[in-house]
Amino acid sequence: MARSVSLSFPWGGNATSTPSVAAAAPARSVEAEASKPLAGMLLAAVMAALLVVADQLIDTWANGHLLLVWVALWTVAFAALALLAPPLRQLANRLAQRVARGVQARAQRRADDALWHHAQSDARVMRDIQVAMTRSQSAD
Secondary structure, eight states: OOOOOOOEETTEEOGGGSOOHHHHHHHHHHHHHHHHHHHHHHHHHHHHHHHHHHHHHHHHHOSSOHHHHHHHHHHHHHHHHHHHHHHHHHHHHHHHHHHHHHHHHHHHHHHHHHHHHHHHHOHHHHHHHHHHHHHHHHHO
16 A cells, blocks of 8 residues: 655755745734733733832822822823833733744654654655655755
């Protein structure tokens, strides 16, 4: 029985296993969508910490002026939202992309290790790997 083996190596090889540009675009938008909850959580955490600090500072100098304290506290809250939302969203996007790249690299390493382990016990697979490496070196 004839078997067809399709190999994907980071050093070259099978062109059919390379993802197309059209397939890569939705993956990037999914990563960007996945970072929105993280950005919201970071913004909420920073806002909560900032409001606690502002409340402690305002409480020390407010002697019964509750309306003034309330206005000052919400001024701090809205100013923080306006100033901190874009940088925190960018930080969350970078963090989510780094995590996604790490997960993808780990999965690729596991797949390569499994293929190498299989190739050590199957001479045909090892020969295919050697042919792919030779083609890659001759193309460079």
